[in-house]
Amino acid sequence: MNIDRLIAYFSMEIALELEMPTYCGGLGILAGDTLRAAADSRLPVAAVSLLYRKGYFRQRLDAAGSQIEESCEWKIEDFLQELPPRTSVIISGRTVHLRAWQYDITGVKGGSVPVYLLDTDLPENSEWDRRITDHLYGGDEWYRLCQEIVMGIGGVRMLRELGHHKLARFHMNEGHASLLAMELLDEEALAAGRNTFNHEDIESVRSKCVFTTHTAVPAGHDVFPLDMVESALGRTEVSEMREIFCCGTGLNMTYLALNLSHYVNGVAKKHTEVSQRMFAGYKIHDVTNGIHAATWVCPSFQRLFDRYIPGWREDNFNLRHALSLPAAEVWDAHAEAKAAFLDRVNRETNAGMEANVLTFGFARRIADYKRADLLLYDLERLKSIARQAGAFQVVFAGKAHPGDAVGRETIRKIFRAIEALKGQVRIAYLTNYDWELARLMTAGVDVWLNTPLPPLEASGTSGMKAAVNGVPSLSILDGWWIEGCIEGTTGWAIGEASRTTDPAQITPYDAASLYEKIEHVVIPLYYNERDRFLDVMRHAIALNGAYFTTQRMLLQYVLSAYF
Secondary structure: OOOOOEEEEEOOOOOOOOOOOOOOHHHHHHHHHHHHHHHHHOOOOOEEOOOOOOOOEEEOOOOOOOOEEEOEEEEEEEOEEOOOEEEEEEEEEEEEEEEEEEEEEEEEOOOEEEEEEEOOOOOOOOHHHHHHOOOOOOOOOOHHHHHHHHHHHHHHHHHHHEEEEEEOOOEEEOOHOOOOOHHHHHHHHHHHHOOOOOOHHHHHHHHOOOEEOOOOOOOHHOEEEEEHHHHOOOHHHHHHHHHHHOOOOEEEHHHHHHHHOOOOEEOOOEEEHHHHHHOOOOEEEOOOEEEOHHHHHHHHHHHHHHOOOOOOOOOOOHHHHHOOHHHHHHHHHHHHHHHHHHHHHHHHOOOOOOOOOOOEEOOOOOHHHOOOHHHHHHHHHHHHHHHOOOOOOEEEEEEOOOOOOOOHHHHHHHHHHHHHOOOOOOOEEOOOOOOOHHHHHHHHEEEEEEOOOOOOOOOHHHHHHHHOOOOOOOOOOOOOOOOOOEOOOOEEEEEEOOOOOOOHHHHHHHHHHHHHHHHHHHHHHHHHHHHHHHHHHHHHHHHOOOOOOOOOOOHHHHHHHHH
8 A cells, every 4th residue: 555654763773574683672673563563553654774784793602601793694685675766975075875675564454664774885885885884783983973874864865765755753763863853954944945954944843853762871872072973974063053963072862852853752651750850951751662462472372362352463452351361271372382482492501491390581681780680699599499489490581782891791690600500490591682582582481580770771671572471570660660560460579669779789679679579479379379370470461461562652652742
């Protein structure tokens, strides 16, 4: 169906297919889920990202847990269609030529969303310029700035070359694409017959732009030195219009997006509060993230939902009827998913995990604030719990950014704990955490762990993926879990919202709370009160799985930000 596109969605990464390495982690997965929901809803969206011929990286771990990064090149033509139009951007006085490759997302009702992946690998470009779109989050600061020029400015130009002239909204999924606003300002000035833009143009562009900020961690906000930006763009407006383009001595891409967007949102209610304090003077709205239910429900639960909740794909709110699912069939569906997951765990790690043992899962990017090692704070306590309360096993997965020494050391620490707990608590670490493994894991564990350092978890979506498969969370009260946790009904909280604020006491306090919940609540419920555990599973689906979806999330954007 040929429809006019009214919304342009820009994201540095988008997860489109299992075999396409065009994403790194949560931001890209969310972007892909958002666009799948847009296709389901026949929302008139077109999306822009970069091609990434060499992807992010493929993770390999040696016997000690040291991470080795390997390139993950892929055959572009197997997945994408090259488009004829060409456009270009100017970087340091050179013309960098761009082409686009198209991927179409088809929705459950036949709607579609075109995704345009920009590519600089053209013979008319210099060898260095041809590599600009090779690596996701690769290279140095200059490389990243060049990528963001290509995506922001080049993305708008490519949309125009492709015939998208009626776009009313430009949604920036994080600040990486905020230079698109500069191109829109130039368009406004040109339409008025001027060479430079003015404050009237700024208001017009602001009315078109929407910005979602995803992180409370400073490293998540790109800042480029002014001299570098002016060298790349060859323009003086950046330093002359400081109230729009600058903060201090650098171009802060987040503040650029804040200054030129009429609607700004955080990705959970708590994150919105944190963002409001970070960005005082700006109005920050809240739109809690979600997942694309049909993508994340495992095959056994899809069949169960198809039997008892017809229409759940078209209207995810129907999953509230999960409370009436037969308990025995819920358990059978979970057992099938768990068997498939543990088969992979045992094949890859030889961990000898057993299907009848309570299994915890922890998987996400391995960064300091995510505290992947909180469970391992006191190994003697873990041994005691396993002896006295009941057996349990744990599966970890996740990549550390190549430049993150703390994250890389955390993986090694987990490997040391695996050896120290051998024979008492089975622990496995799966390599190369990606979309495919995430689907297996979020459906195949019994309880999902999340242990971030509050308030640094913006939202988190892995627990939502677990919930839609009947897997409850045991999580720190941060991000989305503050909204999703009904204690003992949808899962369990670690710590309390009014926890200690002493930095030296936070981790010991949270670890003690985590061990108390595992020993005195989760293990007894799993082994001794299976009917009650099944009630928690069904409530996880009915209350969290039905609500924390990109279908609901997009509806909020439509009502509040787009139209």
